[in-house]
Amino acid sequence: MYGSAYIDPNDKFANEDNPELMAEFEARIERGEKIEPKDWMPTEYRKQLIRMIEQHAHSEIIGALPEGTWITRAPGFRRKLALMAKVQDEVGHAQLLYSAAETLGKSREDMINDLINGKSKYSNIFNYPALTWADSAVIAWLVDAGAIINQVANSKGSYGPYCRALDRICAEESFHLKYGHDNVVYLATGTKTQRQMVQEALTRWWPPLMHFFGPSDKISVHTEKLMKWKVKMATNDDMRQQFLNMYVPKIWDLGLVIPDPLLRKNEETGKWDYTEPDWEEFKRVINGDGPCNKERLAVRRTAEEKGRWVRAALANADAQYVAPLS
Ligand code: BYC
Numbered sequence: 074m075y076g077s078a079y080i081d082p083n084d085k086f087a088n089e090d091n092p093e094l095m096a097e098f099e100a101r102i103e104r105g106e107k108i109e110p111k112d113w114m115p116t117e118y119r120k121q122l123i124r125m126i127e128q129h130a131h132s133e134i135i136g137a138l139p140e141g142t143w144i145t146r147a148p149g150f151r152r153k154l155a156l157m158a159k160v161q162d163e164v165g166h167a168q169l170l171y172s173a174a175e176t177l178g179k180s181r182e183d184m185i186n187d188l189i190n191g192k193s194k195y196s197n198i199f200n201y202p203a204l205t206w207a208d209s210a211v212i213a214w215l216v217d218a219g220a221i222i223n224q225v226a227n228s229k230g231s232y233g234p235y236c237r238a239l240d241r242i243c244a245e246e247s248f249h250l251k252y253g254h255d256n257v258v259y260l261a262t263g264t265k266t267q268r269q270m271v272q273e274a275l276t277r278w279w280p281p282l283m284h285f286f287g288p289s290d291k292i293s294v295h296t297e298k299l300m301k302w303k304v305k306m307a308t309n310d311d312m313r314q315q316f317l318n319m320y321v322p323k324i325w326d327l328g329l330v331i332p333d334p335l336l337r338k339n340e341e342t343g344k345w346d347y348t349e350p351d352w353e354e355f356k357r358v359i360n361g362d363g364p365c366n367k368e369r370l371a372v373r374r375t376a377e378e379k380g381r382w383v384r385a386a387l388a389n390a391d392a393q394y395v396a397p398l399s
Pocket residue numbers: 124125128129130132133135136137163194195196197198212213216217220223284285286287288292293294295296299305309359
């Protein structure tokens with residue numbers, strides 16, 4: 074139904090682990106070479122990449138939903154156009170990432186099924202509602218900022234198709250960031266009601282933003298292996314620190330209050346001190362029990378069902394097929 078991957082996942086050679094091949098593979102990574110789809114790679118590297126790229130792709134299509142609900146209610150035509158373009162970009166990012174994951178041997182159909190059946194994860198942050206226009210502004214500024222920090226780092230990684238997709242995504246995200254910043258500045262320098270609205274949105278999104286970079290390094294499961302293979306180029310805590318370093322001063326400049334009484338730059342360590350995020354809430358949300366998980370997956374299931382005839386028509390799977398009129 075979907076375009077299929079060109080690599081054969083049943084190819085024994087492609088999946089078999091072998092010490093000599095492993096040594097050469099690790100030497101290539103050490104030299105900073107890119108691994109390409111038809112190159113030998115260890116099974117675990119392939120599995121980890123599929124897991125991470127697939128989750129990233131799901132995050133992009135699910136991530137289009139909270140902001141997407143504001144397209145019809147955007148304040149003014151220019152903002153509506155800009156938001157439509159942004160949401161369309163996010164869905165395009167998912168397409169790039171699904172294609173990158175397919176090169177590793179998992180079909181797009183399997184990935185989508187795993188998403189809608191709740192087997193695959195996607196970013197915690199999109200399981201919260203965008204209650205006001207200011208929420209969409211905070212997402213576009215700060216969630217995209219967090220995403221850029223993660224993606225710029227990982228675009229220097231070892232798997233060619235993922236790195237090339239990230240390069241292209243980052244170029245588009247940098248426009249999203251400017252769009253989001255412009256919206257937040259407008260509200261933060263506006264009327265009392267507008268300032269209050271953006272403050273409330275920031276207060277709502279701060280805890281999920283702190284979760285966005287993943288669990289602290291002390292409890293992260295995959296970081297060590299992924300960094301060894303240069304799939305991940307910075308730890309979760311390093312990315313969180315980089316985000317705080319770049320964006321806390323900008324948020325404070327706007328007169329906004331970050332809802333964390335412990336947040337401050339520690340002059341001795343050169344790092345930001347902050348309240349430890351609630352990792353129990355994080356676990357609940359990423360395992361399907363956040364405020365909007367059910368709603369988000371229901372939308373994807375509906376899209377999947379309603380889009381079936383389009384994919385069938387495109388694949389020319391059934392020449393007799395007649396599209397429903399309503
Ligand atoms: N949310 O060992 P760890 C966007 C899971 S979209 C959910 O540290 P890892 C945008 C993790 O999967 C871009 N789950 O994991 C779109 C693992 O569980 P499993 C979003 C998370 O992989 C529209 C477990 O926790 N960015 O920006 O080493 C509009 C242990 O974690 C999260 C990406 O997807 C999370 N936040 O590192 C606007 C980036 N964090 O799989 C904006 C790609 C952790 O063992 N992903 N988990 O069951 C990554 O870079 C890495 O996967 C992470 C986590 C840094 C997120």
